[in-house]
Amino acid sequence: xNETMRYVGAVNLYDxxxxxxxxxxxxxxxxxxxxxxxxxxxxQVTVLNQSEIExxxxxxxxxxxxxxxxxITASGLGSARIADLENLGDAELQQLxxxxxxxxxxxxARGYGFANVFGSKDDIFVHxxxxxxxxxxxxxxxxxxxxxxYDGRRGRMAAEVLAWEAPHS
Numbered sequence: 439x440n441e442t443m444r445y446v447g448a449v450n451l452y453d454x455x456x457x458x459x460x461x462x463x464x465x466x467x468x469x470x471x472x473x474x475x476x477x478x479x480x481x482q483v484t485v486l487n488q489s490e491i492e493x494x495x496x497x498x499x500x501x502x503x504x505x506x507x508x509x510i511t512a513s514g515l516g517s518a519r520i521a522d523l524e525n526l527g528d529a530e531l532q533q534l535x536x537x538x539x540x541x542x543x544x545x546x547a548r549g550y551g552f553a554n555v556f557g558s559k560d561d562i563f564v565h566x567x568x569x570x571x572x573x574x575x576x577x578x579x580x581x582x583x584x585x586x587x588y589d590g591r592r593g594r595m596a597a598e599v600l601a602w603e604a605p606h607s
Contacts, residue, residue: 444508446492452477454484454576461491461504470495470502480507481603482574483581489573510601512573523568523597526588531597534586538602544569544577551577553585553596562587563595572599 445463449472452459457474472493477485485491492508537555539562544551549566562585569577577583577599588597 444492444494446490449485449487449489449491449510451487452485452575459485459487461493461495463495466495466502468502470504471500472504476504476507479603480510481582481601482510483578484575485510486512486570486573486575510573512571523588523590523595526597531586534588534597536584536600537587539583539585541577541579541581541583543579546576553577553583555585555587560594563590563593564599565595568596569599574599 445466447461447463447466447470450460450462450469452472454474459472460469461472463470472485472491474483476493477483490509490511491504492510493504494506494508495502496505539553539555541564542552542554542561544564546566551564552561553564554560555562564577564585569575582602584600584602585596586598586600587594
């Protein structure tokens with residue numbers, strides 16, 4: 439594999455503490471290195487294992503590596519299963535506007551955190567199930583994200599979390 443090619447695969451393992459992980463692609467026997475710098479260029483600092491990833495792969499002296507990410511989808515993970523969002527269908531979710539936001543704090547052990555939409559001091563609740571359904575494993579304080587905000591029974595909450603740099607519809 440001398441030239442860069444575009445593939446669809448799955449994140450096999452990603453460790454944000456180590457700053458790398460691996461992608462598996464059908465038809466390629468070797469693990470493909472996914473470096474944190476490539477993930478950050480896409481606009482994320484973490485990715486959930488088993489997420490579908492569309493990316494370009496290149497051969498380097500150290501082996502196969504992801505060069506660029508085109509999309510990440512939380513494939514096969516289903517939607518968030520929290521009470522406030524149980525009546526929100528896919529069509530309604532897509533009707534919610536995408537808001538630019540910054541993570542105030544997120545604690546994966548507790549299973550939640552908060553973000554602020556740019557230009558607003560209001561806290562937006564972010565539940566870990568929404569995060570995982572969106573293809574993220576955690577969020578870093580200060581991280582720029584895009585979110586679809588829903589007015590739940592207990593206040594404003596993220597219905598979907600998107601990578602800051604990824605195209606949004």
